Amino acid sequence: MSAKIRLYVDHPLGAGQTVPLERAQAHYLFGVMRQTVGGQVALFNGRDGEWLAEVTRAGKRDGELSCLEQTRPLRMPPDLWLCFAPIKKARTDFIVEKATEMGAARIVPVMTEFTNAGRVQTDRLQAHAVEAAEQCGGTYVPEVAEPVRLDRLLDGWDGARHLMFCDEALAAEGGGAGLETRGPWAILIGPEGGFSEKERARLGRLEAAVAVRLGPRILRADTAAVAALTLWQLALGDWG
Amino acid sequence: MSAKIRLYVDHPLGAGQTVPLERAQAHYLFGVMRQTVGGQVALFNGRDGEWLAEVTRAGKRDGELSCLEQTRPLRMPPDLWLCFAPIKKARTDFIVEKATEMGAARIVPVMTEFTNAGRVQTDRLQAHAVEAAEQCGGTYVPEVAEPVRLDRLLDGWDGARHLMFCDEALAAEGGGAGLETRGPWAILIGPEGGFSEKERARLGRLEAAVAVRLGPRILRADTAAVAALTLWQLALGDWG
Numbered sequence: 001m002s003a004k005i006r007l008y009v010d011h012p013l014g015a016g017q018t019v020p021l022e023r024a025q026a027h028y029l030f031g032v033m034r035q036t037v038g039g040q041v042a043l044f045n046g047r048d049g050e051w052l053a054e055v056t057r058a059g060k061r062d063g064e065l066s067c068l069e070q071t072r073p074l075r076m077p078p079d080l081w082l083c084f085a086p087i088k089k090a091r092t093d094f095i096v097e098k099a100t101e102m103g104a105a106r107i108v109p110v111m112t113e114f115t116n117a118g119r120v121q122t123d124r125l126q127a128h129a130v131e132a133a134e135q136c137g138g139t140y141v142p143e144v145a146e147p148v149r150l151d152r153l154l155d156g157w158d159g160a161r162h163l164m165f166c167d168e169a170l171a172a173e174g175g176g177a178g179l180e181t182r183g184p185w186a187i188l189i190g191p192e193g194g195f196s197e198k199e200r201a202r203l204g205r206l207e208a209a210v211a212v213r214l215g216p217r218i219l220r221a222d223t224a225a226v227a228a229l230t231l232w233q234l235a236l237g238d239w240g
Numbered sequence: 241m242s243a244k245i246r247l248y249v250d251h252p253l254g255a256g257q258t259v260p261l262e263r264a265q266a267h268y269l270f271g272v273m274r275q276t277v278g279g280q281v282a283l284f285n286g287r288d289g290e291w292l293a294e295v296t297r298a299g300k301r302d303g304e305l306s307c308l309e310q311t312r313p314l315r316m317p318p319d320l321w322l323c324f325a326p327i328k329k330a331r332t333d334f335i336v337e338k339a340t341e342m343g344a345a346r347i348v349p350v351m352t353e354f355t356n357a358g359r360v361q362t363d364r365l366q367a368h369a370v371e372a373a374e375q376c377g378g379t380y381v382p383e384v385a386e387p388v389r390l391d392r393l394l395d396g397w398d399g400a401r402h403l404m405f406c407d408e409a410l411a412a413e414g415g416g417a418g419l420e421t422r423g424p425w426a427i428l429i430g431p432e433g434g435f436s437e438k439e440r441a442r443l444g445r446l447e448a449a450v451a452v453r454l455g456p457r458i459l460r461a462d463t464a465a466v467a468a469l470t471l472w473q474l475a476l477g478d479w480g
Contacts, residue, residue, distance in 0.1 A: 075456065094334075098463050103455060136457045214470075215343060215479040216315065217376045223338050226466035230454075234471065239455040 005033055006042045006050075006134045008141060013048040013067055018056070021063040030058045042071060044139045049074040074139050077103040078237045079184040081161075082142075083110045083153065084225060085191035086117035091222045095189075096125045098222065100132035100142055102229035103238060108186075109147040114193035120147045150199060154206065161186055163209040164232060166224055167200060178210035179235035187228045189221055245273055246282045246290075246374045248381060253288040253307055258296070261303040270298045282311060284379045289314040314379050317343040318477045319424040321401075322382075323350045323393065324465055325431035326357035331462045335429075336365045338462065340372035340382055342469035343478060348426075349387040354433035360387045390439060394446065401426055403449040404472060406464055407440060418450035419475035427468045429461050 007029070011019045021029065029035045039055045043065065050072035057064040082104040086092045092109075099107050107129065109120045126144040133141045157163070162181055165188040188203075195203065203209050214227045233239040247269070251259045261269065269275045279295045283305065290312035297304040322344040326332045332349075339347050347369065349360045366384040373381045397403070402421055405428040428443075435443065443449050454467045473479040 097460075098466075101457055101459050101463050102467070103457060136459065138457050213479075215473055215477075217341055217343060217378050219341050219376065220337075223341050223466055226338075226463055227342070227470045230467045230470035231474065233455055234474070237455075239453075 005029070005035070006044065006137070008130045008134055009043050009045050011045060013043055013045055013051045013053075013070075015067060015069070017051075017067040019043060019053060019065045019067065021065065023061050026059060026061060026063040029055070030060070030063060040068075041065060043067065044072075044133075046133075046139070046141045047074060050139050072139055076140055077105045077138075077142070078233075080104050080229075080232065080237065081106040081108055081186035082189070082225060082229065083108040083186050084189040084221065085110055085112045085115040085150075086120050086147070087192060087221050088117070091220070092117070092120070092125070093128050094222045095225045096128045096144060097132040098226050099229065100129045100138065101136040102226060103138075103233060104142050104187075104229065105140075106145060107142050108145040108153070110150050110153055110188065111147055112150045112191050112199060113196040115191045116193070122146055151202070154202060157206065157208070158184075159208055160184060161208060163188055163203075163206060164212055164228065165195075165203055165209060166190065166214050166228060167195065167203070167211045178212065179232060182236060185232065185236065187225075187232060189225050189228060192221060245269070245275070246284065246377070248370045248374055249283050249285050251285060253283055253285055253291045253293075253310075255307060255309070257291075257307040259283060259293060259305045259307065261305065263301050266299060266301060266303040269295070270300070270303060280308075281305060283307065284312075284373075286373075286379070286381045287314060290379050312379055316380055317345045317378075317382070318473075320344050320469075320472060320477065321346040321348055321426035322429070322465060322469065323348040323426050324429040324461065325350055325352045325355040325390075326360050326387070327432060327461050328357070331460070332357070332360070332365070333368050334462045335465045336368045336384060337372040338466050339469065340369045340378065341376045342466060343378075343473060344382050344427075344469065345380075346385060347382050348385040348393070350390050350393055350428065351387055352390045352431050352439060353436040355431045356433070362386055391442070394442060397446065397448070398424075399448055400424060401448060403428055403443075403446060404452055404468065405435075405443055405449060406430065406454050406468060407435065407443070407451045418452065419472060422476060425472065425476065427465075427472060429465050429468060432461060 043053045044050045051067045053065040053067045056066045082099040161184040283293045284290045291307045293305040293307045296306045322339040401424040
């Protein structure tokens with residue numbers, strides 16, 4: 001059986017385990033969703049799978065749940081990072097939401113030369129990833145990393161992690177050509193103005209990098225993120 | 241050479257052709273974008289490709305452009321419809337924008353049993369499609385059709401048009417299995433609550449229909465639209 005409400009908690013889950021609720025979660029569960037003692041909720045913490053739990057105490061500022069049974073095992077996404085140049089607030093939120101639904105393991109805001117975005121609030125983006133995981137039925141929440149400059153990211157790049165980036169001029173063929181090697185990967189989505197010449201040259205020299213082309217029209221960054229994640233998941237991920 | 245501003249007009253385009261501007265376009269071009277006589281703009285009308293044009297008259301309420309040379313031929317998208325159950329306003333707008341960028345030829349809002357949306361403003365959605373075409377470099381604007389009930393849509397379904405819909409239970413295999421036949425196609429994206437049993441049975445019986453699975457997580461309708469369009473464009477469309 002499965003509960004309608006799914007809640008991410010940062011607490012161990014297991015048979016008979018008691019789970020205390022934080023203030024915001026108690027407000028959501030009892031104030032907004034009108035749950036009372038005996039109500040059933042699905043819990044996940046990104047480590048122990050999904051558990052059916054029962055409300056055992058419902059307060060205004062806190063509460064407690066008790067785990068009944070595991071309803072889903074932990075399902076890790078593939079070892080795929082989504083690196084993206086932040087854009088306007090709403091579309092950046094969308095990219096984090098979509099990366100979570102589409103099964104990225106880690107989300108990395110990357111500052112490129114043409115990135116035109118204000119301060120990136122990592123904790124707000126992390127909250128979006130949690131919400132998206134609650135909603136999409138996932139048992140894992142991707143970590144939203146602190147923003148990093150593209151040149152620094154590439155300076156420290158692990159050569160074992162392949163990098164797929166979108167560049168019409170550098171892509172040899174259309175579609176998923178070049179996506180053959182299994183193992184850790186990252187997708188890099190550039191800003192609205194594209195990559196600078198210097199950045200493109202650097203990416204072109206990176207041995208682990210593969211340029212792909214996402215069709216004949218120009219895609220907005222949030223569209224490109226979903227399209228690139230689809231391309232990758234079909235070729236190498238868990239969609240097969 | 242190519243102009244930075246792209247404008248959709250409903251007027252024939254050709255060498256030496258004069259193009260009058262409507263009030264809203266004159267306001268945008270001269271008021272917002274600060275163009276003056278001699279300024280260059282790219283025009284397209286969905287029929288004659290893209291033309292470089294020069295401002296010959298710039299008024300407060302109207303204006304005129306003169307076509308100089310064709311900068312791109314007309315590029316039609318594949319004969320692909322995106323049929324989708326409208327959702328919340330902002331996400332419905334996003335679906336129309338993304339369908340245009342991703343290369344759908346026609347966009348059809350479909351009312352299913354579990355569709356939970358207010359009135360669909362077709363002309364507002366059409367304006368979003370125009371804006372997305374201006375922005376993505378396309379020379380074609382998909383038509384946004386009037387909303388139609390799913391049962392009526394299927395009653396009048398042209399058997400020559402294949403239909404791809406997303407259903408985990410009915411999909412035989414993951415990925416793009418079943419997307420082999422070329423010709424006219426449509427993609428159908430269900431509402432948040434999914435299709436009803438009756439609708440699923442009817443879709444399952446439709447000879448031209450193929451069920452696909454979009455990965456192991458539940459996607460929001462706007463994410464599913466982009467993922468499904470990617471899947472189709474890779475298998476049968478203009479992304480190869």
